[in-house]
Amino acid sequence: MSGTGSKTSHAAGPWSQFRAQLRVELLLLLRQPENVLVILILPVLLLVFFAGVRVLPSVKGRPIDFLVPGILTLALMSTGLVTLGISTAYQRYYRVLKRLGGTPLRRSTLVAAKATSVLLIEVGQVLLLLVIAKLGFGWRGHGSPILVALVLIFGAFTFSAIGLTMAGALRAELTLGGANGLYLLFLVMGGIALPVRQLPFFVQPIARALPPSAVSASLRAILDGGAFPTASFALLAAWALVSGAAAVVWFSWE
Amino acid sequence: MTGPGAAAISVQEVSKAYGGTPAVSSLSLEVEAGELVAVVGPNGAGKTTTIEMMEGYRRPDRGSIAILGLDPVKQATKVRQLVGLMLQEGGIYPTIKVGEAVGLFASYYSNPEPWPQLLELVGLTELTQRRYRQLSGGEKQRLSLALALVGRPKVLFLDEPTAGMDPRARLMTWEIVKGRQLAGVTVMLTTHSMEEAEQLADRVAIMKEGRLVAYDTPERLRGGAGPDLLHIKLRERLPEELLLRLGSLAAVDGIEDRGHGTYDLSSRDPARVAFALTGMLLDHGIQFNELRIGRSSLEEVFLRLTEEESH
Numbered sequence: 396m397s398g399t400g401s402k403t404s405h406a407a408g409p410w411s412q413f414r415a416q417l418r419v420e421l422l423l424l425l426r427q428p429e430n431v432l433v434i435l436i437l438p439v440l441l442l443v444f445f446a447g448v449r450v451l452p453s454v455k456g457r458p459i460d461f462l463v464p465g466i467l468t469l470a471l472m473s474t475g476l477v478t479l480g481i482s483t484a485y486q487r488y489y490r491v492l493k494r495l496g497g498t499p500l501r502r503s504t505l506v507a508a509k510a511t512s513v514l515l516i517e518v519g520q521v522l523l524l525l526v527i528a529k530l531g532f533g534w535r536g537h538g539s540p541i542l543v544a545l546v547l548i549f550g551a552f553t554f555s556a557i558g559l560t561m562a563g564a565l566r567a568e569l570t571l572g573g574a575n576g577l578y579l580l581f582l583v584m585g586g587i588a589l590p591v592r593q594l595p596f597f598v599q600p601i602a603r604a605l606p607p608s609a610v611s612a613s614l615r616a617i618l619d620g621g622a623f624p625t626a627s628f629a630l631l632a633a634w635a636l637v638s639g640a641a642a643v644v645w646f647s648w649e
Numbered sequence: 650m651t652g653p654g655a656a657a658i659s660v661q662e663v664s665k666a667y668g669g670t671p672a673v674s675s676l677s678l679e680v681e682a683g684e685l686v687a688v689v690g691p692n693g694a695g696k697t698t699t700i701e702m703m704e705g706y707r708r709p710d711r712g713s714i715a716i717l718g719l720d721p722v723k724q725a726t727k728v729r730q731l732v733g734l735m736l737q738e739g740g741i742y743p744t745i746k747v748g749e750a751v752g753l754f755a756s757y758y759s760n761p762e763p764w765p766q767l768l769e770l771v772g773l774t775e776l777t778q779r780r781y782r783q784l785s786g787g788e789k790q791r792l793s794l795a796l797a798l799v800g801r802p803k804v805l806f807l808d809e810p811t812a813g814m815d816p817r818a819r820l821m822t823w824e825i826v827k828g829r830q831l832a833g834v835t836v837m838l839t840t841h842s843m844e845e846a847e848q849l850a851d852r853v854a855i856m857k858e859g860r861l862v863a864y865d866t867p868e869r870l871r872g873g874a875g876p877d878l879l880h881i882k883l884r885e886r887l888p889e890e891l892l893l894r895l896g897s898l899a900a901v902d903g904i905e906d907r908g909h910g911t912y913d914l915s916s917r918d919p920a921r922v923a924f925a926l927t928g929m930l931l932d933h934g935i936q937f938n939e940l941r942i943g944r945s946s947l948e949e950v951f952l953r954l955t956e957e958e959s960h
Binding site for chain 1: 726
């Protein structure tokens with residue numbers, strides 16, 4: 396598909412464009428210390444802290460069994476909602492997205508490179524957190540790894556879509572504040588380190604309906620070796636659909 | 650296919666409005682292959698809207714645009730291989746390093762220029778490892794120029810390429826742009842500097858309120874064979890008596906008093922006027938700060954053509 400490339404050229408096909416773009420997207424994401432903090436250090440710290448210290452009073456069973464699904468959910472939020480959302484917001488603000496639109500790089504290639512960079516980071520996060528849980532706290536997961544991966548992929552998609560919707564629709568400063576605010580809200584209300592039933596009675600229905608609760612509840616059910624969490628997973632799929640549609644409708648490149 | 654002399658850029662009766670406010674109104678203009686055109690005009694005249702329609706960023710409400718015979722919106726994929734551009738500002742990842750940016754952009758094109766040479770050309774070799782965010786305004790512009798050139802474009806769109814540059818960087822940019830034009834590249838740039846337009850452009854397009862009010866060579870815009878202008882700045886006002894004597898000289902067509910001892914004399918024989926005038930000043934011991942003979946400058950033409958209507 397390189398058209399009429401001249402003899403001296405290496406054809407700049409979508410594949411080599413994709414590789415170059417992916418390399419730069421990954422490099423730039425990991426170059427920002429605040430990204431490394433929220434992607435890597437925060438989830439690991441929270442996992443180690445809450446698993447090591449018994450501050451969670453009424454979790455039945457061991458804290459690590461409750462924490463692993465929650466912290467995995469948090470890791471997806473860190474990468475998709477906060478890091479991808481805020482970095483894309485500033486790329487839009489500084490007209491990077493507009494400038495790239497003036498090159499032969501197709502939008503689909505750019506989106507694929509961004510999605511792959513997020514996915515690679517998230518695979519790394521999940522593996523690291525599971526290894527720490529296993530080696531440090533003797534955690535053992537049950538259930539089908541394929542189902543776990545399926546939930547993680549839907550969660551990753553949903554949080555990335557929420558981040559991109561904000562990045563593409565709001566001003567950069569609003570995305571910065573909004574993504575961080577949402578992250579905190581989800582951390583407290585999304586069944587991450589604190590069970591939803593510990594929350595005040597009247598906020599519980601709202602908390603249960605949030606995307607992070609759908610992810611963490613689905614993961615928890617599968618990893619506990621229970622029946623497939625049909626209700627939670629249906630909620631998650633609905634969130635994926637809604638947030639994906641929102642990103643497509645509201646994302647503006649300039 | 651574009652042969653020599655064919656239009657590289659063709660704009661026909663193009664209009665564009667934002668929310669009912671017209672930004673560009675039935676604008677037509679052609680740029681020949683290998684030509685360098687400067688678009689000038691006051692802020693809000695529609696320069697950026699015009700150039701962004703040519704780049705394919707905005708779709709005209711009416712009219713048509715062809716870049717090398719291709720529609721910049723409908724045939725964007727083809728056009729973008731052939732076009733290099735500089736946005737008015739920004740456009741580059743804040744934390745990317747200079748070398749990484751050029752390398753990345755090189756990967757987009759099928760036949761990119763070797764990027765170390767390109768950095769050499771724009772004088773950024775020493776800053777290869779510097780992050781974009783840490784560059785000065787002029788350095789950012791030069792990197793942006795390098796990114797516009799890396800795909801060996803046939804057409805260059807430069808939106809205020811020398812804004813924020815020091816005089817040396819500006820000169821360097823002029824040389825690079827001129828060099829590309831000599832190599833056959835068609836260039837369209839916007840600028841607020843009449844000096845830049847005069848130095849670089851084969852033709853200057855003057856825009857006002859979304860319309861093209863003039864489009865010609867700088868030479869012809871300045872009035873071609875019209876009367877020459879003699880501009881003099883004195884330390885004091887000319888005594889009334891001398892002013893009358895000056896006005897009565899046959900070679901003087903008109904005198905305009907610009908105040909504070911500054912006068913513009915129009916004449917078909919400026920050498921004779923200058924001779925008489927300096928003689929008079931010597932006789933009366935009047936000092937002058939500046940004496941200039943020439944056609945009216947592009948700046949004056951620009952100001953006249955883009956003047957606000959008096960109310």
